[in-house]
Amino acid sequence: MRDTGSKEQVSPSAGVRHPEEADAALVQKARSGDRESFGELVRRHERTVQGIVARMIPSPDDAEDVVQEVFVSAWQGLRRFRGDARFSTWLHTIAVNATLKRIRQMRRHGQVSLDDPESGTAERLAAGAAGQPFEQAVSAEEKAAVRRALQNLSDNHRMTVVLYYFEEHPCEEIARMMGCSVGTVWSRLHYACKKLKQELRDIRGGDGAPGARGERPDA
Amino acid sequence: MNCRRARHILMQEAAGALDEKRSRALRGHLERCPACAADLEDLREAGRIFGRARAPLADPSPGVWESVRERIQAPAGRKNAPVRRPLMWGVATSFAAAALAIAGYFTLGTFTPQEGLDSPPAALRSVAPQEAPAPQVRGPQKPAQSSERSPVTAEEESSVAQAKAPGASPPSAGRSSATPPQRSHPPAAGRPVPPAPEAPPAAVVAWSLPAAPVTEEGRGGYADTEAAGIARDFHLRSRAVSDAVSDHEKRGEGLLLAEPPAEGPAAAWTGGVEMSAGLAPAPDELEESARALEMVYTSPDGRARTILDY
Numbered sequence: 001m002r003d004t005g006s007k008e009q010v011s012p013s014a015g016v017r018h019p020e021e022a023d024a025a026l027v028q029k030a031r032s033g034d035r036e037s038f039g040e041l042v043r044r045h046e047r048t049v050q051g052i053v054a055r056m057i058p059s060p061d062d063a064e065d066v067v068q069e070v071f072v073s074a075w076q077g078l079r080r081f082r083g084d085a086r087f088s089t090w091l092h093t094i095a096v097n098a099t100l101k102r103i104r105q106m107r108r109h110g111q112v113s114l115d116d117p118e119s120g121t122a123e124r125l126a127a128g129a130a131g132q133p134f135e136q137a138v139s140a141e142e143k144a145a146v147r148r149a150l151q152n153l154s155d156n157h158r159m160t161v162v163l164y165y166f167e168e169h170p171c172e173e174i175a176r177m178m179g180c181s182v183g184t185v186w187s188r189l190h191y192a193c194k195k196l197k198q199e200l201r202d203i204r205g206g207d208g209a210p211g212a213r214g215e216r217p218d219a
Numbered sequence: 220m221n222c223r224r225a226r227h228i229l230m231q232e233a234a235g236a237l238d239e240k241r242s243r244a245l246r247g248h249l250e251r252c253p254a255c256a257a258d259l260e261d262l263r264e265a266g267r268i269f270g271r272a273r274a275p276l277a278d279p280s281p282g283v284w285e286s287v288r289e290r291i292q293a294p295a296g297r298k299n300a301p302v303r304r305p306l307m308w309g310v311a312t313s314f315a316a317a318a319l320a321i322a323g324y325f326t327l328g329t330f331t332p333q334e335g336l337d338s339p340p341a342a343l344r345s346v347a348p349q350e351a352p353a354p355q356v357r358g359p360q361k362p363a364q365s366s367e368r369s370p371v372t373a374e375e376e377s378s379v380a381q382a383k384a385p386g387a388s389p390p391s392a393g394r395s396s397a398t399p400p401q402r403s404h405p406p407a408a409g410r411p412v413p414p415a416p417e418a419p420p421a422a423v424v425a426w427s428l429p430a431a432p433v434t435e436e437g438r439g440g441y442a443d444t445e446a447a448g449i450a451r452d453f454h455l456r457s458r459a460v461s462d463a464v465s466d467h468e469k470r471g472e473g474l475l476l477a478e479p480p481a482e483g484p485a486a487a488w489t490g491g492v493e494m495s496a497g498l499a500p501a502p503d504e505l506e507e508s509a510r511a512l513e514m515v516y517t518s519p520d521g522r523a524r525t526i527l528d529y
Contacts (some may be wrong), residue, residue: 035288042284050283064283071287146272165269171236183227190230193265194258200268 019044023087031078038078042071045091048167052095055162056155057102066102070095085176092169093177096159103155145199152199153192160188220248225255233262 023044029037050067057063073094074081081090150158156178163169163177164185171185178185225248231237232245249256 035291039284039288042287046283067283068286068290071283072290075287075291142268143272146268161269165266166273186228186230189234189266190226190262193230193233193262193269196265196268197261200265 020086020088024083027078027081027083027087030075031081038075041074041087041091045088046071048088049091049095051167052092052159052162053099055166056099056159057106062102062106066095066098069102070098073098089173089176092163092173093179096163096177100155100159141200141203145196145203148199148203149192149196152195157188157192160185161192164189220244222248222252222255225249225252226258229255229259230262233259233266 023041026037026041026044030041046067049070050063053066053070054060054063057066070091074091077094081087150161153161159178160174163174164171169177171182171189174185175182225245228237228241228245232242237245249259
């Protein structure tokens with residue numbers, strides 16, 4: 001269903017066809033100090049890293065800085081990467097942690113309120129760095145519900161939504177990236193979806209869902 | 220299958236990720252439970268909306284690699300170097316304290332390896348079992364001895380993460396220098412680098428609480444309500460967590476509790492203990508859901524294992 005590897009472009013310079021093999025070859029060279037090979041890795045993955053970071057951090061400048069930090073950290077820690085996971089997963093784990101860390105710092109210093117509706121953060125979550133609007137297929141009320149739901153989610157829940165729905169990572173990878181269990185990822189998605197549905201109901205001024213909701217027989 | 224079990228797998232069913240056997244069992248339940256069936260439809264609709272809300276990304280900022288290269292080529296590239304921070308212990312102590320403060324993300328202990336390309340991967344070395352702190356004392360928790368406590372920042376004080384720190388190294392400036400670095404500037408030269416750790420741990424394990432403060436009103440926000448729920452029975456769960464960690468230590472697996480380093484490569488955070496409120500699908504179920512607690516230990520080789528499911 002979800003294959004993040006398909007997002008990666010195979011670099012002709014890497015000399016191999018499969019993205020993971022290309023990454024592995026480049027990592028091997030980079031670990032021996034070949035900065036240009038690492039540069040190729042940066043170019044291959046900057047879009048996905050930016051996707052994670054920019055959908056979570058409202059300021060383009062801050063997002064850009066975090067993206068750079070992610071790659072600097074990856075370079076510094078490259079020897080820790082032992083190849084038992086995909087390089088992209090490892091890199092995205094760094095991106096997730098760096099992003100959440102920066103958000104905590106920003107909130108701590110009052111630099112930005114991620115929950116401030118005026119900041120448009122929620123819309124940027126879905127839209128990415130350039131601030132494109134939501135997809136046209138989303139109605140106005142759905143757009144408002146998504147915005148409100150995202151604003152009311154914790155950072156971890158918001159990140160999970162970003163990784164699953166917007167960056168299309170499989171739950172197993174998200175679990176690795178976020179250092180939690182797969183069950184926790186599903187739990188967070190469950191909660192986020194319920195939150196969105198509740199916001200929709202509120203906006204629609206009723207139960208919002210077609211049909212009456214029945215009673216649980218054994219709850 | 221009852222509603223409780225059904226709710227745990229509804230999201231997977233909505234996403235089409237449930238295996239056939241469980242999906243069949245769930246469908247059997249849904250045929251006689253309109254409430255769960257409605258929940259499933261809610262999840263499906265919400266998932267579709269989230270999926271449609273996704274917009275394509277802009278092109279990456281130009282010159283990412285050039286900026287990164289500038290930073291990693293800086294001769295004293297220590298601005299991004301990790302800083303050793305005090306290793307603090309006291310699981311139950313911290314849990315009990317956190318029940319009072321519940322201020323959000325806080326630290327039980329932390330370890331940040333000092334390493335770069337030119338140094339060994341300290342964070343992934345093994346920890347001898349005897350280096351692990353002693354199991355936590357049950358029952359009423361004693362405050363950490365002042366001689367064992369490292370100086371903490373005001374933030375740490377507020378988070379009441381007062382834990383023992385046998386052999387703790389001096390605190391780094393990292394905790395208090397959380398201001399994001401200047402963008403696109405090379406690392407500052409000449410930054411003092413703390414000595415490398417003598418006995419780096421096998422894994423850094425983190426746990427966290429929701430960032431939102433407890434509110435009386437509980438507007439229905441997940442974080443607020445989750446935090447409130449955790450606060451209500453935190454003293455009970457601290458015992459369970461403490462037991463789990465102690466058992467883990469007794470097996471000689473060198474479990475350390477930490478949070479991701481405030482500075483340095485985020486990759487140094489190789490493991491995680493995740494506290495989760497579990498499924499919290501509806502306000503009337505939040506209290507029950509908030510009792511769910513899961514701790515997952517991720518070893519350096521990436522194998523995640525649940526060590527507590529409370």
